[in-house]
Amino acid sequence: MNSCPACSQPVAPNELTCPKCGISLHPGAAASGDGKGLSVVVIVVMGIVGLIFVLGFLLPFIWFLLPGPVMPPRAPSFSYPAGSTVMYEEEMIEEIPEEEPVKAAPETAD
Numbered sequence: 340m341n342s343c344p345a346c347s348q349p350v351a352p353n354e355l356t357c358p359k360c361g362i363s364l365h366p367g368a369a370a371s372g373d374g375k376g377l378s379v380v381v382i383v384v385m386g387i388v389g390l391i392f393v394l395g396f397l398l399p400f401i402w403f404l405l406p407g408p409v410m411p412p413r414a415p416s417f418s419y420p421a422g423s424t425v426m427y428e429e430e431m432i433e434e435i436p437e438e439e440p441v442k443a444a445p446e447t448a449d
């Protein structure tokens with residue numbers, strides 16, 4: 340009698356799969372599907388859920404990195420003088436005193 344390489348149970352020499360664990364005993368032989376492994380439906384559902392999960396976190400991050408809408412520059416509400424780089428000019432007013440300040444007479448020491 341031969342033994343199964345996976346579960347070490349005795350198997351007949353003409354068996355293609357182990358009756359206990361279902362593993363293939365001969366190269367190229369199909370394994371018996373007794374429902375112990377994951378089915379194709381479960382694997383596909385897990386793949387779709389994983390894809391939705393990854394996209395749920397990845398898309399907001401990409402959206403954050405993309406630039407927002409580009410707005411055209413707003414036209415000024417008043418026109419600047421030609422060639423001026425100053426947005427406004429302040430008017431300089433000199434303060435002219437009305438009276439000459441009175442100077443104190445120097446004290447003489449006698």
